[in-house]
Amino acid sequence: MKGVLGWDIGGVNTKAARVAGTRVVAMRAVPYEIQRDPAALAPLLARVAGELGGTPADAHAVTMTAELSQIFRTKRDGVAFVVDAVTRAFSDGLVRVYAVDGRWLTADEARREPLAIAAANWAAAARLVARSFPNCILIDVGSTTTDIIPIAGGAPAALGRTDPERLREEELVYTGALRTPAEAIAAHVPLGGRSTGVSAEGFALAGDVHLWRRQLAPSDYTVPTPDGRAATRELAGERLARVVCGDREILDEAAIDAIAEALWDAQVTRIAEAVGRVRRRHPGLGLAVVTGLGDFLAAEAARRAALRVTHLSAALGPAARHAPAAAAALLLAAELAAEPVTS
Numbered sequence: 001m002k003g004v005l006g007w008d009i010g011g012v013n014t015k016a017a018r019v020a021g022t023r024v025v026a027m028r029a030v031p032y033e034i035q036r037d038p039a040a041l042a043p044l045l046a047r048v049a050g051e052l053g054g055t056p057a058d059a060h061a062v063t064m065t066a067e068l069s070q071i072f073r074t075k076r077d078g079v080a081f082v083v084d085a086v087t088r089a090f091s092d093g094l095v096r097v098y099a100v101d102g103r104w105l106t107a108d109e110a111r112r113e114p115l116a117i118a119a120a121n122w123a124a125a126a127r128l129v130a131r132s133f134p135n136c137i138l139i140d141v142g143s144t145t146t147d148i149i150p151i152a153g154g155a156p157a158a159l160g161r162t163d164p165e166r167l168r169e170e171e172l173v174y175t176g177a178l179r180t181p182a183e184a185i186a187a188h189v190p191l192g193g194r195s196t197g198v199s200a201e202g203f204a205l206a207g208d209v210h211l212w213r214r215q216l217a218p219s220d221y222t223v224p225t226p227d228g229r230a231a232t233r234e235l236a237g238e239r240l241a242r243v244v245c246g247d248r249e250i251l252d253e254a255a256i257d258a259i260a261e262a263l264w265d266a267q268v269t270r271i272a273e274a275v276g277r278v279r280r281r282h283p284g285l286g287l288a289v290v291t292g293l294g295d296f297l298a299a300e301a302a303r304r305a306a307l308r309v310t311h312l313s314a315a316l317g318p319a320a321r322h323a324p325a326a327a328a329a330l331l332l333a334a335e336l337a338a339e340p341v342t343s
Contacts, residue, residue, distance in 0.1 A: 004336070005054050006061045006329025007045070008121050008322065009082055011035070011069040012179070012223065013143065014044060015322040018052040019329040024319040026052040027326065031222045035071035038081065045089040060090050061104075061332035062097045063121035063324050067114070068163065079114035083107050098124045098328050100161050104335060119163050121324035122147040122172075126156040128327035129289055132315050136287040137278060139271070139302055140323055141294030143178035143207075143223070146271055147171065150282045157282065170274040175267055177216065177294025178207040179223055182243045185209075186266035189259045191244050202226050203242035209263045211236040212256060215296050271301035279305055291320045 003025075008015040011034050017027040028048055034041060049058070067078025086095055087107050097110035100120040110117050122140070126149045129138050134154035140147040148171050150157045160166030167174070175185065182204040188195045203226055210216040211233055221231030229235050237256045241247050244259065251259075279285060288302030291312035302309045312320040319326040 002055045002057045004059045004061055004329045004333040005049055005052060006325040006327065006332070007063065007086070008325040008328065009041075009045075009062065009064040009066050009086075010144075011066045014041075014048065015325040016048050016052060017319055017322060017326040017329045018054060018058070019326075019333045022330070022333065024317065024326050024329065027319050027322055028052055029222070029322055034066050035069045038071060041082070041085040042088040045086060049089070056091075058090075058094065059332060059336060060086065060095045061124075061328035062086055062095060062110075063124050063328050064097075064117070065119045065121055067118045075118045076114040079118055080111050083110050096332055098331070102127060104332065115162060121328075122149060122166075123156060123158075124327040124331060125149075125291075125323040126151055126158070128323070128330055129312065130154050130156060133287065133289050133310070135285055136289045137275065137282070137285050137302070137307065138312075139275060139288055139290045139298035140292040141271070141290075141298045142176050142292045143294075144174070144176040144180070146173040146175055146274070146292075146294070146298070148173065148271075148274055148278050150278055150285060152282055152285065159281075170277050173271060173274045175270055176206060177210055177292070177297060178205065178221065180206040180267070182206070182209070182240070182263055185263050185270075189243065189262040191246075191255065191259070196244050198243050199245050201242070204236075204239040206263070206267065207231070208236040208239045209260045209267075210294070210296075212240060212260045213264060216293075220293060268297055268300045268304065271297060272304035275301055275305040275307070279307070291316075291323045293321060295321075 003020045006017045014032050015029045064082050067075045072078035095107050096104040097117045099116040100123045130151045138149040158171050160169040160171045166172035183198050183200045207221045218231045240259050241251045288307040288309050290298035299309045
């Protein structure tokens, strides 16, 4: 086998990383909403593999969260659909699917054990991080959600395994750096020095907050904007004005700053509170390893929870932004390298 491609196949983004030996040599993130064009998944995978320099001999390490898409009635249906798409794009014999307990399953095994591999991308990232940081809390803030994963003694120590369990244990928080609607972040923001209720019309996203505050670049805003206009700071400010049913003729820059600051603080506070609850179960963990599109949110939340902070990018480089895909590729590459050579 020439190399390994790691896949993190989500409902709105597909991320891939190619590994040669022990190095990530290429990576890619492609916005793709599976419910809008499900038949496009297999061709997309094949195209991205080619763009990453993949060869027919490469192995494919698969994680997924796309099974939660509303196009599927059950997770079983979603898992089967994704696995079928992967095996249409690549040879069955070269595909392995990562299970939440650390096993690598064949495509057929994955179809038989859908709940073992549904939304297991966090587990791949945690197992990779545990090799370098055996005692820490991994905080991965993506475009949509935040994973908060305790790692103790060189192994993930999460209480939850499925998404419902992880939500219950606050090891999964449904807030992210890009797609979260403003009204899901805070119910009130300041306006003219007074607390003001927000509209629940989907006028602005978290991405508008962080674009306005210059913590995300326009190129990071990879989903459609709520108003269909460009992902620029100026237009982000207009969308934020709508949060209080205003516009930029009514609200000046200071008013938009105050709205954005309040939403930023509320989002960080929510993550920090969840981190604090996880840490109370593991009081000996004093280090946070932060990563993802919203690593800036993760870092501030970790500091508020009195944790020391290190960025996964210091160890993994730019691939840290797509940690589950890179982790899946690196973990499978290590597994294959350890297999005995047969003649």
